Amino acid sequence: MKTSGDVGKDKSLGTRTGSGDVGKDKNLGTQTGSGDVGKDKSQGTRTDSGDAKADNYGANVISDLREKGGSVHGAIHINNDNNSTPMVRVQRIKKSSVRTRLIIFGVLAVMLLLCSVFCEYLTPYDPYLQDLGNAKAAPSPEHLFGTDRYGRDMLSRVIVGSRTSIYSTLLLVAIITAFGTIIGVTCGFTGKKPDAVLMRISDIFLAFPGLVFALAVAGVLGGGLQNAIIALAAISWPKYARIARSQTLSQKEMPYIRAARLAGCSNLKIIFKHILPNIIGPILVTSMLDIGTMMMELAGLSFLGLGAKPPTAEWGSMMSDTRSLLSTTPWVTLSPGLAIFVSVMIFNLLGDTIRDYADPRSRGGRK
Amino acid sequence: MESILYAENLTRVFSRKGQQELVAVDHVSFELFPGECLGIIGESGSGKSTIAGLVTRLIDPTEGRIVLEGRDITTLRGKELRDIYKTIQLVFQTPAESFDPRCSLGDGIGESLVNSGMRRSEAGREVERLLDECGLDKSFAGKYPFEVSGGQCQRAAIARALAIKPKVLVCDEATSSLDVTIQKDIMELLMELRKKKGNDLSILFICHDIALVQQFCDRVLVMCHGRVAEEGIPDDIVRNPGNEYTKRLIESIL
C-alpha cells in the first residue's frame, strides 16, 4: 500500500515538475526571442543615430528611449499574448538571423577558398626559402607567426598550406558526396538485388572503425596525400549512400514521381529531374558539415605521417614535423594548428547554418 | 462497338514479409467504350485507386490482362510503356502531392508535351491554353504547388492530364478533397470536356459519391473489398440495388 502511494506521489510530483518546466521553458524561449527583438532594434537605432550624433543629440536620446519603451511594450505584449503572434515573430527573427549568419560564414568560407587559390600571391615571404641565420625566431612584426627551425616564415607556410589542406578536403568531400549519392540513389530507385548487394558492401565499410581503416588503407597503399584521400573516401561514402537511399525510397512512391511517369519521363529523367533536386538538400548539408571533419581527419593522417610528405606545406604534417619543438618554439607547432582550428570552425558553422537554412520550417516559400 | 479499354480478371495482391497477404483487387473485369463514362464506386479501401494504378500500369498486376485500343499493355516496358501515356492519363486522388514541389505548375503541365518532342515555347503557349480551358488564370503557370489552393491544384492536375490529348482519362476521386461549390465547378468542367470531345474522350470516373455518379456516368461498377459487387446503369442501381452491400452504400448516402 505504502509503496503504491509513494509511487503515486512520485508520479504526480514528476508530472507537476515536468509541466512546470515546459511552461518555464516556453516562457523563457519567448522572452529570449522578444528580448532579442528589443536588443536588435535598439542597437540598430543606436548605430544609426551614432552617425547623426553631432546634429541633435537630444532628439536621439528621446528616440532611443522611445525605441526602448516600444520594445519593452512589445515584450510584455508577447508574454501576455498566447496566440500565433509570438511564434510568428520568433520565427521571423530566426529566419533573418539565419540569413545573416549564412552571409557571414559564407563570406568567410569564400575568403578561405580565395586564400587557398591565390596563396602564392598572398605570402609575404617564399615559404620554402631557408634562412638559417634567422631560424626559430619568435613572432615579430616581420614574421607574424615567427620562423621554423630552417628559418622559413611560418605565416607564408601556413598560407601556402591552405592550398593542400583546403583543396584536398574539398576534393575529398566532393568525391564522397558524388559517389555516395550515385550509389544511394541507384539502390533506392532500383531496389531488389542491386540494392541488397550495394548496401551490404557499404555495411562492410561501415563496420570498420573509421580512422583505423584509413590507417590500414594508407599503410597498404603507402603514405602520400593521394592515398590518404582514397583511404578517407573509402570509409566515408557509405554515410552518403545511406542518406541518399533513404531519401530516394521516401520520394519514389510519391504521387509526383508517378505523375512524371505518366508524363512519359524515362527512369534517368525521373532521377535527375525529379528525385535528385528533391533529395539533394540534406545531402549537401551533410557534406558541408563534413568539410570540417574531413579537414581534421586529413590533417590527422598527415600528422601520423600518412598524408602529405614534407617539404610540402600541409597543416597536419607541419604540426607533426615540429611537435618536438612545442615546448621551445610553440609558434611553429601552433600556427598551423590555429589555421586548422579556424577553418574547421568556419566550415562547421557554415554547415550548421546551411542546415538551419535548408530546414523548411525556417524558410518561407521557394522561388 | 470496340472497347477502348478492357480489363480482364485484374488482380493485385499486396504482400509484405510477416504480414497477411492483402488482395486489394480481386479478379475485376470491365470494358470502357469510346465516349463513355464508367463510374467506379466503393467504400474507402475497396481497391479503387489500385484499379486506377493498374490500368495505367503504375502498379503491376499480379494477374490479369489490360488491353488499350486493342493492344495488350499488360507487360510493356521502357519506351513502349511510355508511349501508352499518350492515350491514357490519370488525375491523382491527391492533386497537391502529384506536382513536384520543385517545379512550377506550368512545367508540370507541359512536361508530357516537352517529353513528346514539342518545343518549350510552343509547350508554354499550349499550357496557357490548357489553364484557360480548365478555368485558371495564365499566371498559374509560374506558381508552385504549395502556393495554390486545393481546388486550383485540382484544376491544374486536370489540365496536366488533358495536355497530351488522351483518349482515356482516369479520374481518381477528382472532386472528393474539395468543398461542394468547387466540386460542382470541377464537375461542370468535366461535363463540358465530354461534350466538346464527344467520342474522343472516355472517362473512368472513380468516386465514392453515388449522387455524382448518377449525374455523370453512363454505367457504374460497385466495388466491395476488391471485388465487383454489382454493375449497371446508375439510376437502376440506386432504385433497386441487387446487393446487400450496395443497399447499405446507398442508404448511408441518401
Ligand SMILES: Nc1ncnc2c1ncn2[C@@H]1O[C@H](COP(=O)(O)OP(=O)(O)OP(=O)(O)O)[C@@H](O)[C@H]1O
Ligand atoms: N502499396 C501498397 N502496399 C500495401 N497495401 C496497399 C498498397 N496500396 C494500397 N494498399 C491496400 O489496398 C487496399 C485498397 O487500397 P486503395 O487505395 O485502392 O483504396 P481506395 O478504394 O482507393 O480507397 P479510398 O477511397 O480511401 O481512396 C487498401 O486496403 C490498402 O491498404
Ligand SMILES: [Mg+2]
Ligand atoms: Mg483511393
